[in-house]
Amino acid sequence: MSEHRADQIARLLHASFHGAPDRGISKPDLARMWALELQWFSPEDSMGIADRLLEFGWLVEDEGSMMPNPHIEPLPPDLGWQPFSGSFTVIPAFVPPSTNDAPEPTQSESRPPQSKEQELPVEQSRQPLDxxxxxxxxxxxxxxxxxxxxxxxxxxxxxxxxxxxxxxxxxxxxxxxxxxxxxxxxxxxxxxxx
Known part of the structure; x- marks a missing residue:
């Protein structure tokens, strides 16, 4: 996973959820905040990014509210930081920090490596990566x-x-x-x- 991409996601989540209620934020409210209040993404991109962050484990959902995965290390953004939609066209799967207690997978449990990043469909990726x-x-x-x-x-x-x-x-x-x-x-x- 690209460490830069993971850092961008961690900054986005910290900026979005810092000071938020413990119960989380609904997906429409999160998308509205990104699109209208902060003007970081278009409304369509905001919903798509929220969906992919949820799908790849960066966000968890509980009773209709979303919150960052509790295993994410908070990464406060620098002054003047803002996300760019090009940074979120590919979202890597969240990999929690490894623990020493985790058992090693046996040969029968091991699976062939799969890509942990997913490209956006062409219609959602309006701007090329810059x-x-x-x-x-x-x-x-x-x-x-x-x-x-x-x-x-x-x-x-x-x-x-x-x-x-x-x-x-x-x-x-x-x-x-x-x-x-x-x-x-x-x-x-x-x-x-x-």
């Missing part, structure tokens, strides 16, 4: 450091550019902000391409 999305946090930090703006302000201005320009990725909006601030674009491109 390598540059992995560098957004570093890009935000660089622009904030070089321009003197706070990271939160960098994200806010980039989001305003996105809403003004239409279908523009966040990393592109941050790059445009960096150019507007007079930063060295070779450094910015180096971060994007890394």
């Amino acid at each position: 390598r540059a999305e992995d560098s957004i946090q570093a890009l935000i930090a660089h622009v904030a450091r070089k321009s003197g703006l706070e990271q939160r302000e960098v994200v806010r201005r980039a989001q305003r550019k996105r809403s003004a320009l239409g279908p523009v990725t966040l990393w592109m909006a941050i790059a445009l902000l960096a150019r507007e601030q007079g930063l060295d674009m070779h450094e910015v491109l180096g971060i994007i391409e890394s």
